[in-house]
Amino acid sequence: MTQLGTPPPEDVLLEVRGLRTEFRVLDGTVPAVDGVDFSLRRGETLGLVGESGSGKSVTSLSIMRLIERPGEIVGGEIWFDGRDLLKLSEGDMEDIRGNDITMIFQEPMTSLNPVFSVGEQIAESVRLHRHASKKDAWDRAIEMLKLVGIPSPERRVKQYPHEMSGGMRQRVVIAMALACDPKLIIADEPTTALDVTIQAQILELMRRIQEESGAAMLLITHDLAVVAETVQRIAVMYAGKIVESGGVQETLLHPQHPYTEGLLTSIPSRVARGQRLNVIKGTVPNPFRLPQGCRFEPRCPYSFEPCKPNEPQLETIGTNRKVRCFLHGLPGQPAIPVPAGAGTGADA
Amino acid sequence: MAFPDMQSPAGLQLGGPSGGAGADAEDVEVALESLSQWQLAWRRFKLHRLAAIGLVIFGAMVFIAVFGPIIDPYNPIFIPNAHRPGGDPPSLAHWFGTDNVGRDVFAMVLNGARISVAIGVFSMIIAGVVGVVIGAVAGYVGGLVDNILMRIVDVFFAIPFLFVILVAARFFGQGQLISLILIFGLLSWPLIARLVRAMFLTLREADFVEAARAVGVSDIRITFRHILPSALGPVIVAMTLIMASNIVLEAFVSYLGFGLTEDQTSWGNALSNAQTVLSQGNWWWAFFPGMAIALTVLAINFIGDGLRDALDPRSKL
Numbered sequence: 001m002t003q004l005g006t007p008p009p010e011d012v013l014l015e016v017r018g019l020r021t022e023f024r025v026l027d028g029t030v031p032a033v034d035g036v037d038f039s040l041r042r043g044e045t046l047g048l049v050g051e052s053g054s055g056k057s058v059t060s061l062s063i064m065r066l067i068e069r070p071g072e073i074v075g076g077e078i079w080f081d082g083r084d085l086l087k088l089s090e091g092d093m094e095d096i097r098g099n100d101i102t103m104i105f106q107e108p109m110t111s112l113n114p115v116f117s118v119g120e121q122i123a124e125s126v127r128l129h130r131h132a133s134k135k136d137a138w139d140r141a142i143e144m145l146k147l148v149g150i151p152s153p154e155r156r157v158k159q160y161p162h163e164m165s166g167g168m169r170q171r172v173v174i175a176m177a178l179a180c181d182p183k184l185i186i187a188d189e190p191t192t193a194l195d196v197t198i199q200a201q202i203l204e205l206m207r208r209i210q211e212e213s214g215a216a217m218l219l220i221t222h223d224l225a226v227v228a229e230t231v232q233r234i235a236v237m238y239a240g241k242i243v244e245s246g247g248v249q250e251t252l253l254h255p256q257h258p259y260t261e262g263l264l265t266s267i268p269s270r271v272a273r274g275q276r277l278n279v280i281k282g283t284v285p286n287p288f289r290l291p292q293g294c295r296f297e298p299r300c301p302y303s304f305e306p307c308k309p310n311e312p313q314l315e316t317i318g319t320n321r322k323v324r325c326f327l328h329g330l331p332g333q334p335a336i337p338v339p340a341g342a343g344t345g346a347d348a
Numbered sequence: 349m350a351f352p353d354m355q356s357p358a359g360l361q362l363g364g365p366s367g368g369a370g371a372d373a374e375d376v377e378v379a380l381e382s383l384s385q386w387q388l389a390w391r392r393f394k395l396h397r398l399a400a401i402g403l404v405i406f407g408a409m410v411f412i413a414v415f416g417p418i419i420d421p422y423n424p425i426f427i428p429n430a431h432r433p434g435g436d437p438p439s440l441a442h443w444f445g446t447d448n449v450g451r452d453v454f455a456m457v458l459n460g461a462r463i464s465v466a467i468g469v470f471s472m473i474i475a476g477v478v479g480v481v482i483g484a485v486a487g488y489v490g491g492l493v494d495n496i497l498m499r500i501v502d503v504f505f506a507i508p509f510l511f512v513i514l515v516a517a518r519f520f521g522q523g524q525l526i527s528l529i530l531i532f533g534l535l536s537w538p539l540i541a542r543l544v545r546a547m548f549l550t551l552r553e554a555d556f557v558e559a560a561r562a563v564g565v566s567d568i569r570i571t572f573r574h575i576l577p578s579a580l581g582p583v584i585v586a587m588t589l590i591m592a593s594n595i596v597l598e599a600f601v602s603y604l605g606f607g608l609t610e611d612q613t614s615w616g617n618a619l620s621n622a623q624t625v626l627s628q629g630n631w632w633w634a635f636f637p638g639m640a641i642a643l644t645v646l647a648i649n650f651i652g653d654g655l656r657d658a659l660d661p662r663s664k665l
Contacts, residue, residue, distance in 0.1 A: 066561055069491070098563030105562075110555035115385045115577040125563040160384060176563065 007082050008039060013216050014063070014184055015039040019076035021055075021062045030287040032058040032071070034240035037314065040184070045210060045217040047227035047248065049263075050237035053284050056220045059237070060186045063218075064103060065093050081183060099129040102177035104206075106189040108169035112161040118145075118172045119157035122179050129180045144175035148205060167198035171205065178209060185210070188220045203230055224263060228252055236260050239285055239295040242314060246321035256323045258300045294326070302327055385577070392658040399654020405647035413465035416458035438632055445632035447621065453633055457640050460615035463608065464644060467529055467598045472591040474533025479540025480576070480583060486541065487548025488571045498545065504538040513597065514606045523609035528601070532594045543586055547579035554578075581659030588652035592645045599641050615641050 008015040021033040033055040040046050048056045061067050063078055065085060078085040081100065085093065102125075105111040113121060122144055123137035132140065138157070145153035148171040161169055170190065177185055187206065191199040207230055210217050219231050227234055228248060235245040236259065244257035255261040262280035282299035291297055297307040306312075306326050314324045383391070393399055438445045444453035486497040516531045517523070551557065552575065560574045601607035602616025610617065615637040622634035 064562055066558065094564045094566055096564070097561065098565075103559070103562040105555055105559055107555050111559040113556040113560070113574055113578075117384070124565070128564055173559070176559075 004077065007084075008079050010082075011041050012039050012079070013042045013044075013081060014218070015077075015079040016059070016063065017077045017079070019059065019062055019078065020074045021058050021067055021071060022074050023071045025070055028288050031240050031290075032287070033062060035076075036237070036240070036242055038235050038242060038245060040216050040218060042183070043214045043216055044233065045219065045231040047219045047221060047231035047234045048237060049221060049224060049227055049234060051222055051263075051284065053239075053287075054237040055240040056222075056237050057188055060103070060188050060218065060220050063186065064097060064101060066097075095129070098125040098182075099180045100182055101184045101186065102180070102182040104170075104173055104177045104185065104187040104190045107193050108166050108173050109161075109193065111173055112169055114161055117158050117160055118164070118169075122157075122172070122176050125176060126179050140179060141175070144179050145172070147178070147209070148172070148175045150175075166194055167201060170194060170198075170202050174202070174205065174209065178213060178215075181213065182215050184216045184218065186218045186220070189222070190219070191226060192221070192223070199226075206230065224252065224267060236263070239287070239290065241295065241324065242322075243296065243324045244322065245314075246318075250321065256317065256321065256328070257296075257325050258302050258327075259296050262299075262301075294324075389581075389655075389658040393654050396654035396657055398650040399658075402647040402650025402654065405643060406651060409461050409644050409647070410465055410469075412458055413462040416462055444636040445630070447625075447633050453618070453636050456613045456618050457615070457636050459613040460618060460637055460640060461644075463525060463612065463614040464595045464598060464641070466525060467532060468591040468595040468644075468648070470529045471532035471536065471594045472587050474530065475537040475540055475590050476583065476587045478534065479537035480544050482537065483541035483544025484548055484571050484576060484579075487545035488552055488567070488575065490549075490552075494545070497541070501538040501541050504535070509535065513601060514604065517601055517606045523607060523612070525608065525612065528598060528607060532597060536590050536594060539590065540583060540586055543582055544579055547582065548575060551575045551578055581655075584659060585652050585656045588648055588655060592648040592652070595648070596641065596645055 004017060016036055016038050019033055019036045020031065023030040023032055036055070036059055038046065038048075048059065050056045058067070058071070062073050063080075063085065065073070065088075067073055073086060076086070080096070085096070088096070112118065116124075119138060119141040122141035123134070126132050126137040126140045127134070130137075142153045142157050145156055150156050150168065150171055156164075156168075161172070164172065170193075174190075177187075190206065191202050194202060203226060206217070206219075217231070219227065221227055231248055233246065234248045234251050235242050236251075236257065237243065238259050244251065244255065244260045246256075251260065252264060255264055259280070262278070265278040266280060268277060280299055281301075285291055285295055285298065292308070293310050294300070294303075294307045294312055297303050300307065304326070310326075312324050312326050314322050315328070316322050317328055444457060446452055447456075482497055482501075486494040513531060513535060516535075517528060520527050520531065548571075554575075557570060557574060560570050565574065598607060598614060599616035599619065602614050603620045605620060607616055608614045618637035619634055619641075622630070622637070626634055
């Protein structure tokens with residue numbers, strides 16, 4: 001990670017450093033995102049995984065600077081394409097939203113405006129950012145609908161959201177997100193609201209479009225299967241912090257953080273049918289009373305002495321993997337070389 | 349490792365421009381005409397019989413208001429001569445009779461329509477525009493701005509409306525039409541503002557608003573282009589009610605002698621003048637302007653009723 005205050009190297013499209021977003025409510029302050037670091041190279045796909053309340057959606061909204069009261073970004077840097085987004089004016093940010101960074105939302109049933117035709121909604125961002133004529137923007141809308149695989153786009157473009165199925169609408173939302181050739185697409189649970197067969201179609205579409213357009217993609221989901229199919233790298237969030245990151249294959253096959261392992265073993269499997277599911281004991285910590293040490297410690301099966309009083313740092317292990325755990329490698333997983341000088345040993 | 353066993357999209361090759369099975373099935377429905385929210389509302393409105401009747405009556409009133417002086421043969425303040433003291437009863441020459449100095453009541457009603465419709469429509473537009481802007485800003489911006497604007501609204505609701513109107517009508521503009529329109533319009537917006545604010549408080553949290561923000565749409569454009577259309581239904585209904593109540597109010601204020609000056613023939617003025625001769629049995633002078641008021645207000649309320657049903661997205665019509 002580059003020095004604070006200086007832009008990351010040219011090939012890094014997005015670098016989030018020490019991002020902290022808090023929600024000040026009556027009962028106190030909730031640190032929804034508490035020092036999140038990650039980066040995304042141009043054209044790369046990253047899956048941000050975690051359960052509800054882990055801060056993954058707040059992270060994505062922070063990147064878009066769409067955090068509303070009582071929420072506030074209180075610290076960190078978000079470098080995008082050579083600029084720190086947190087230092088831009090609201091007007092500059094409006095130019096970036098929908099143009100360089102676009103979002104695909106979870107609920108296709110409600111994220112389209114019921115009073116405009118889908119064509120008008122796709123054309124709007126084109127007119128806004130490309131200053132295209134009405135006609136050109138409309139043609140672009142038709143072209144985008146064709147691109148996302150909507151049949152007879154010339155007729156569909158005039159339709160209203162209520163005339164379309166959920167899968168269709170999500171295609172429209174994707175078309176909207178792609179209309180201005182963004183550099184980064186943030187997809188926040190894009191398939192959660194869809195049924196399984198449509199999910200598969202939409203994921204396939206997103207993968208194809210990401211490859212064709214060369215845009216980087218930040219996929220936010222709680223569904224590990226979705227991540228496994230779609231992205232190159234993965235970052236796992238727990239209680240506002242990233243606990244593990246790395247390539248999707250190695251991370252999912254050989255998790256190094258107890259939480260990642262817990263998530264993976266709690267997925268229902270065809271092999272172990274008929275048996276009880278593994279669960280991660282306990283619940284997500286109360287955000288007003290976070291544990292002093294490691295945030296996962298109260299639920300961790302491997303907890304040992306240093307975990308309670310001290311908070312582990314996100315440390316690099318092996319090549320290109322990071323883990324926030326004093327164990328530096330789980331028992332039963334292939335050992336990953338720990339860089340010299342790292343704190344506690346891996347043989348607890 | 350469990351994840352490869354999950355429902356995997358890898359084997360499916362759907363989603364190309366040719367479309368999957370689902371897309372083909374839906375293609376049949378494409379043949380139907382695409383209707384916007386407003387077109388659907390208009391379709392439902394037409395099915396509402398009372399509303400249609402109301403629209404015809406009100407349409408006729410507007411027509412009379414615009415073209416009345418061309419149709420009517422008599423000047424309302426022209427005095428031919430009084431045949432009897434207290435005026436003539438309805439006859440072929442004077443359909444609605446004449447008043448105590450021989451003025452034609454039919455002409456009075458036609459001219460009164462002009463004033464009533466003008467007051468109703470224009471004060472409604474003023475109240476609508478002011479109320480929508482203030483309510484939208486309060487609801488969308490929220491916080492301190494919302495607090496200040498809504499306290500102003502509270503003050504308006506706390507004022508004894510009628511006295512303010514009576515005093516204002518007497519002291520500002522001395523009974524001119526334009527000043528009455530302004531007074532009514534500027535006193536009746538708080539209702540609309542409250543309504544719009546409530547709608548905006550809900551709608552600003554809608555996903556499509558966040559989606560619009562994520563596309564880089566500015567706040568002003570989101571407020572008036574993206575949220576307002578969804579909030580407009582109840583506002584339009586409330587505006588029709590304000591129009592009806594302002595028409596009654598004009599008649600009332602004029603009746604009390606605080607409204608339009610004597611030389612302008614409004615329905616309220618006619619009623620006010622007619623009371624002096626009612627004891628002589630000259631019912632026609634009061635009856636026809638009174639009926640005109642009742643009919644117009646009823647028609648507007650029917651329209652409002654129809655609009656309420658037509659604009660309600662949950663309506664099953």
